[in-house]
Amino acid sequence: MVASGAPGQDTMMSAAAVAKGGHFVKPGMFDIAKVLPEPPAPGSLAAQADLEAVLQAQVGRTPEQVAWVKLIDKDNAFSHASVIGPWCTKENLPATAALLKDVTEDVNAVGALTKKLHARPRPPLVDPRVQPCVPLPTTASYPSGHSTRTFIWALVLAEIFPEQRDALLARAHRVAWSRVLAGVHFPSDTVGGRLLAEAVVAELNKSAAFRAEVEKCRAEAQPFRLKKAA
Numbered sequence: 001m002v003a004s005g006a007p008g009q010d011t012m013m014s015a016a017a018v019a020k021g022g023h024f025v026k027p028g029m030f031d032i033a034k035v036l037p038e039p040p041a042p043g044s045l046a047a048q049a050d051l052e053a054v055l056q057a058q059v060g061r062t063p064e065q066v067a068w069v070k071l072i073d074k075d076n077a078f079s080h081a082s083v084i085g086p087w088c089t090k091e092n093l094p095a096t097a098a099l100l101k102d103v104t105e106d107v108n109a110v111g112a113l114t115k116k117l118h119a120r121p122r123p124p125l126v127d128p129r130v131q132p133c134v135p136l137p138t139t140a141s142y143p144s145g146h147s148t149r150t151f152i153w154a155l156v157l158a159e160i161f162p163e164q165r166d167a168l169l170a171r172a173h174r175v176a177w178s179r180v181l182a183g184v185h186f187p188s189d190t191v192g193g194r195l196l197a198e199a200v201v202a203e204l205n206k207s208a209a210f211r212a213e214v215e216k217c218r219a220e221a222q223p224f225r226l227k228k229a230a
Contacts (some may be wrong), residue, residue: 016112017105017108017109017111017112019109020105020108020109021105021106021107021108021109021110022106022109023102023103023105023106024102024103024106024203024204024207024209024210025106025110025200025203025204025207026106026109027109027110027113029203030110030199030200030203032110032113032114032117035195035196035199036114036143036192036195036196036199037192037195038118039118039120039141039142039186039188039189039192040186040188042126046188047186050186050187050188051123051126051127051130051186053180053186053187054123054130054180054183054185054186054187055127055129055130057180057181057183058130058131058181058183061133061181065178065181066133066181068178068181069133069134069178069179069181069182070133070134072146072175072178072179072182073134073135073182075146075149075150075175077097077100077104077153077157078090078097078100080153080154080157080168080171082171083164083167083168083171084157084161084164084168085224087224087227088221088224092224093217093220093221093224094220095213095216095217095220096160096217096220096221098213099156099213099214099216099217100153100156100157102213103152103156103200103204103210104149104152104153106200106204107148107149107152107196107197107200108145108148108149110196110200111143111145111148111193111196114142114143114192114196115139115140115141115142115143115145116140118140118142118143119140120140120141120142120186120189121140121141122136122137122140122141122184122185123141123183123184123185123186124136124183124184130183131183132182132183132184133181133182133183134182134183134184136184137184141184141185141186141189142186142188142189142192143189143190143192143193143195143196144176144179144185144189144190144192144193145193146175146176146178146179146185146193147172147175147176147179147185147189147190147191147192147193147194147197148193148194148196148197149193149197150171150172150175150176150193150197151169151172151176151193151194151197151198152197152200152201153172154168154169154171154172155168155169155197155198155201156201156204156214159205159214160214160217160218160221161221172194176190176193176194177190
């Protein structure tokens with residue numbers, strides 16, 4: 001197997017991510033083997049199909065798609081203003097910003113340990129025909145961190161803005177696919193990220209502290225909703 005990055009780098013990044021987590025859920029609460037299936041084995045039919053999808057996405061990549069991919073490479077939770085409204089900013093919604101920061105650190109902590117467990121190399125390290133159009137991350141490929149975060153953001157924001165759930169999830173799917181277009185992830189990496197995010201949100205919803213923060217965020221957003229409706 002091709003190395004996923006510099007020796008020890010994944011381990012150091014995992015330790016740093018885990019240290020920041022634990023606001024509402026902790027990595028030890030998850031049986032990763034049950035939450036997340038193994039990625040396709042190297043050389044398997046599924047792995048070959050994964051690679052073919054990346055190569056075909058690259059062949060059809062348009063300038064507009066490249067621009068989107070580069071934008072998403074620096075995606076953040078408040079990019080969802082494109083769905084919710086221009087008033088959705090961290091300045092207007094400080095409680096929402098704090099909640100999104102905490103759940104992001106929680107899911108990053110779980111995801112970091114998962115990447116360490118699987119250590120899947122990224123597409124360009126598997127086949128040099130893959131030419132990424134954004135910088136190649138040094139962490140392992142499975143599951144996709146961008147996919148995990150975009151789905152955690154979409155699912156948590158859907159708790160605050162349930163009327164926007166479909167649009168938020170549609171954006172999350174588009175963001176996840178952008179990592180395949182970018183040439184830095186296989187499709188199964190992005191699906192793994194979604195499954196991980198869904199598992200974390202299921203645990204979040206068992207937390208009374210999380211539910212209380214969601215209610216605080218709904219109240220915080222209400223004046224902006226009423227202003228929009230007026």
